[in-house]
Amino acid sequence: MRADAQRNRERLLAAAEAVFLERGAEASMEDVAKRAGVGIGTLYRRFPTRDALFAAAYSDRFLSLAAASHARAETLDPLMALRRYLEELVVHTSVYRGLAASLCAMLESGTPGCEATSKEGKRLLKQAQKAGVVRKHVTFDDLVAVAMATSLATEQDRDPAKQAGASTTQVTRLIGLFFDGIALGAGDR
The missing domain is CATH 1.10.357.10 (Tetracycline Repressor, domain 2)
Structure with a gap:
């Protein structure tokens, strides 16, 4: 995995942790992407569901x-x-x-x-x-x-x-x- 792709993945996982702890499992995927500082397409390319x-x-x-x-x-x-x-x-x-x-x-x-x-x-x-x-x-x-x-x-x-x-x-x-x-x-x- 390229270094920038790995950084995006790590940011997405850290953002997911924070958002799901705050709002529960039903929090929006858009909120996770926004917290990670990436577009929603980047999130769905890494994690399709x-x-x-x-x-x-x-x-x-x-x-x-x-x-x-x-x-x-x-x-x-x-x-x-x-x-x-x-x-x-x-x-x-x-x-x-x-x-x-x-x-x-x-x-x-x-x-x-x-x-x-x-x-x-x-x-x-x-x-x-x-x-x-x-x-x-x-x-x-x-x-x-x-x-x-x-x-x-x-x-x-x-x-x-x-x-x-x-x-x-x-x-x-x-x-x-x-x-x-x-x-x-x-x-x-």
Whole structure:
């Protein structure tokens, strides 16, 4: 990538971060381009869709989530490792108000962070199923759907004057309800 193109990309990502933090995921793409000091055509050449911009802006966060989950998983039982991963996915997805609706598209975008997060979630799910603590029919798409639903539910309760992010107490409670449904008890095995 040419140096000027790389600078434009970096400015667009920094502007997207600032605009989405201020106004949520529904902020206009024109506002992002204006904040970056580039034309709307430049934005759409780099990021043809809003979801592509979200995925690129979020890639580093998702890389961090995947790395932390992977490092922590060795110290937890498989069910708890999967549960913590899902809780963190919800909290990360709640940074921009309204981002949850794009979670599935983001995770399929192919950015390094989105790929790492998906790979880690699938690994943890398979590990929990192999250990016999999660029902075999549960899929990674089910986890993503629950993360989206939980993010949407918890963002409604946030005080907009505070830093964006879900209430961890409510996230923990809602994810716990989901895990009560997918976990296999001793009588289920």
